[in-house]
Amino acid sequence: MKKKFLFFIRGESMLNIKFIEAKELKEKPDQNSLGFGKYYTDYMFMMEWYKGVGFTDAKIMPYGPIPFDPACLVLHYAQETFEGLKAYKTKDGRILLFRPDMNAKRFQNSNNRLCMPELPVEDFIQAIEELIKVEKDWIPTLPNTSLYIRPYMFAYQPKLGVHDAEHYKFMVILSPVGTYYKEGLKPVSIYVEDKYVRAVIGGTGFTKCGGNYASSIKAQIEAEEKGYSQVLWLDGVHRKYVEEVGTMNVMFVIDGTIVTAPLEGSVLPGVTRDSMIQLLKKKGYKVEERHLSIDELIKAAKEGKLNEAFGTGTAAVISPIGKLAYKDEVFFDQPEIGPISQMLYDTLTGIQTGRLEDEFGWTYEIKID
Numbered sequence: 001m002k003k004k005f006l007f008f009i010r011g012e013s014m015l016n017i018k019f020i021e022a023k024e025l026k027e028k029p030d031q032n033s034l035g036f037g038k039y040y041t042d043y044m045f046m047m048e049w050y051k052g053v054g055f056t057d058a059k060i061m062p063y064g065p066i067p068f069d070p071a072c073l074v075l076h077y078a079q080e081t082f083e084g085l086k087a088y089k090t091k092d093g094r095i096l097l098f099r100p101d102m103n104a105k106r107f108q109n110s111n112n113r114l115c116m117p118e119l120p121v122e123d124f125i126q127a128i129e130e131l132i133k134v135e136k137d138w139i140p141t142l143p144n145t146s147l148y149i150r151p152y153m154f155a156y157q158p159k160l161g162v163h164d165a166e167h168y169k170f171m172v173i174l175s176p177v178g179t180y181y182k183e184g185l186k187p188v189s190i191y192v193e194d195k196y197v198r199a200v201i202g203g204t205g206f207t208k209c210g211g212n213y214a215s216s217i218k219a220q221i222e223a224e225e226k227g228y229s230q231v232l233w234l235d236g237v238h239r240k241y242v243e244e245v246g247t248m249n250v251m252f253v254i255d256g257t258i259v260t261a262p263l264e265g266s267v268l269p270g271v272t273r274d275s276m277i278q279l280l281k282k283k284g285y286k287v288e289e290r291h292l293s294i295d296e297l298i299k300a301a302k303e304g305k306l307n308e309a310f311g312t313g314t315a316a317v318i319s320p321i322g323k324l325a326y327k328d329e330v331f332f333d334q335p336e337i338g339p340i341s342q343m344l345y346d347t348l349t350g351i352q353t354g355r356l357e358d359e360f361g362w363t364y365e366i367k368i369d
């Protein structure tokens, strides 16, 4: 690679990105056994933010460890936010992102809640775009594979004392991935969590901040011990209304109508969730964003009206739910993926990978010059 400086202009924003070349490039993994988050590419993006200066020192550099002062704020008070999106290679070799502006805006909302600097939308997209241009050969091409993009920010200043920081780091790393769950598109079993809570209105449920996930692991492990792969979270106040699953939003098809939790501050506003709602409405389905109590859900299942249940998220796209249990009683058991779940999976992945026409203008092409 000869280019030493990458220099871009788009709209108002312009990151001057320094390129530091790697001495050696890694061998690419076998596309048939990528798993999820196991492999990382040759380069990463890194940029600093200093109080009084703003964002500065953007660079694309060899992927590798970075130093941490033992007093680094993020290690003590977990001021960290992240995003997750994917790049796809189309049959004719184009590179597509899916609604990156939604991730950029959500990242701003997360950072605002956590009192961290808000990266301009164009800079967020540009950082990703330039890193992917360098790493384009890492985008896998087999069906159901993609290049997962992980942007994140954290407090880097060494200081003990709970406060916002004078130094943050923004980084992007890339990981070629296959399907998120070992099961692939096979239905997963879900335990309705009645002991722990994930989020409450007024908290950080609507943000992708590391702390949310740290505190969810115990429920996840206990569910696994009971033989389930994920938990379905109920609202934190009444322990009554269904909210979401692990790292996915959740939708239920009840008597032909799709029901999902409303966005009131405790549920993560998923890009996939929003896309599914738009797709479903366009195809003429009735979609309700409303409170759904666990009692109503169990009743619908017992009356045979719960047609399908599935999770939605970037990592898995659609994850059909095969089994649902509440207080050790299985009330929904459907070993096969349902027709609406399958249709949504095929349509959305079709748009994302350029196989189907994108009527919504959701895809964003990265042009290699």
Ligand SMILES: *Cc1c(COP(=O)(O)O)cnc(C)c1O
Binding pocket: 084, 208, 244, 246, 247, 248, 249, 268, 269, 270, 271, 272, 273, 312, 313, 314, 315
């Ligand atoms: C990331 C995430 C989702 C899904 O969001 P997408 O934008 O669709 O990937 C849902 N719930 C939680 C808790 C998440 O972290």
